Amino acid sequence: MEKKLLEIFNTVLTNRSKEAIKGLTPNMHLRNDIGFDSLDLAELTVRIEAEFDIDIFEDGIINTVNEVFDKLER
Amino acid sequence: MKNIIVTGASRGVGFNITETLVKEYYHVIAINRNVSDALKDLQIKFPDSLTIIPYDLADTENIHSKIFKEEITYDKSIHGLINNAAMAYDDIITNINFKRLEGMYKVNVFSPMILTKYAIRHMLLHKVAGSIIHISSISAHTGYKGLSMYASTKGALESFSKNTAREWGEVGIRSNCIVPGFMETEMSSGLNSQQKDRIYKRTSLKKPTFIESVSKTVSFLLSDDAFSITGQNIHVDSGTI
Numbered sequence A: 001m002e003k004k005l006l007e008i009f010n011t012v013l014t015n016r017s018k019e020a021i022k023g024l025t026p027n028m029h030l031r032n033d034i035g036f037d038s039l040d041l042a043e044l045t046v047r048i049e050a051e052f053d054i055d056i057f058e059d060g061i062i063n064t065v066n067e068v069f070d071k072l073e074r
Numbered sequence B: 001m002k003n004i005i006v007t008g009a010s011r012g013v014g015f016n017i018t019e020t021l022v023k024e025y026y027h028v029i030a031i032n033r034n035v036s037d038a039l040k041d042l043q044i045k046f047p048d049s050l051t052i053i054p055y056d057l058a059d060t061e062n063i064h065s066k067i068f069k070e071e072i073t074y075d076k077s078i079h080g081l082i083n084n085a086a087m088a089y090d091d092i093i094t095n096i097n098f099k100r101l102e103g104m105y106k107v108n109v110f111s112p113m114i115l116t117k118y119a120i121r122h123m124l125l126h127k128v129a130g131s132i133i134h135i136s137s138i139s140a141h142t143g144y145k146g147l148s149m150y151a152s153t154k155g156a157l158e159s160f161s162k163n164t165a166r167e168w169g170e171v172g173i174r175s176n177c178i179v180p181g182f183m184e185t186e187m188s189s190g191l192n193s194q195q196k197d198r199i200y201k202r203t204s205l206k207k208p209t210f211i212e213s214v215s216k217t218v219s220f221l222l223s224d225d226a227f228s229i230t231g232q233n234i235h236v237d238s239g240t241i
């Protein structure tokens, strides 16, 4: 799952001409560390949903990579 | 083929929009409660260009699962959304019935918003710079006795559209409203000829709005020719004063 997630994160980053990242660590902040803005996060949600059938933003904003893991493991 | 969602395609303006678009080589995904004979005939003539999803847009909650997940699926891209389906609950304000008002808001406002949500998501997934079009009404601008509640649903759509344009313009997604004047359809069939004449007198052309003129404007706003048009209300209303 983590490998697929990293792939999705990098698709979104490169789609928006931002630098790809090498790996995901749980405490990474989606905005401050990875550099996603609200439109990137929207694309991230959609791509994760298309892959895992879970809408990570359904019940409100999430901030860290760990919270994404949590949603997908539930 | 580009996929365009058209709501309320079973009759009236929505049917004419659908007919226009399939002839222009779009694939239309039609959403309405009833599958009219006209829509059935059109599907026989253009089997590859028309998918019909019978759905009651009063059921806003299940749009995601029933329309997008089950019918459209993640594999299909969406290039356009035409929010045309609507109902008119008309009465004077002192008679407002909340349940009926709420029902109208579900069909005319909440469902178009949720359809927009998922259409934009599909556009992001497939990297499509799509076009969203809401069918508003001149009543939101001029005011008519008995139409305050209905007109307010169109005012809501117009504001929603303008803000959609601001929010998503950065990724190339456009959003516009078409503001038709009075048209001869089932929705307006309750008016007598005197009332109609009074409405025509308020227009520059002294005529009803032709449905075809609305459909052609839809097709223009969908096309690349309208590349720089977003956040607008385009009046197609015989010049209503």
Ligand SMILES: NC(=O)c1ccc[n+]([C@@H]2O[C@H](COP(=O)([O-])OP(=O)(O)OC[C@H]3O[C@@H](n4cnc5c(N)ncnc54)[C@H](OP(=O)(O)O)[C@@H]3O)[C@@H](O)[C@H]2O)c1
Pocket: B007, B008, B009, B010, B011, B012, B013, B014, B031, B032, B033, B034, B035, B055, B056, B057, B058, B083, B084, B085, B086, B087, B107, B135, B136, B137, B138, B179, B180, B181, B182, B183, B184, B185, B186, B187, B188
């Ligand atoms: N006629 C006018 O003078 C006029 C003027 C200005 C603006 N408009 C606007 O133009 C648009 C088209 O109106 P029209 O005159 O073509 O109206 P119409 O003849 O009454 O057609 C309305 C369409 O909406 C669909 N619809 C209604 N309720 C629905 C629901 N709960 N779920 C799914 N579909 C539903 C109907 O399909 P089903 O019954 O099969 O569900 C039908 O296809 C509307 O947005 C209207 O507000 C009309």
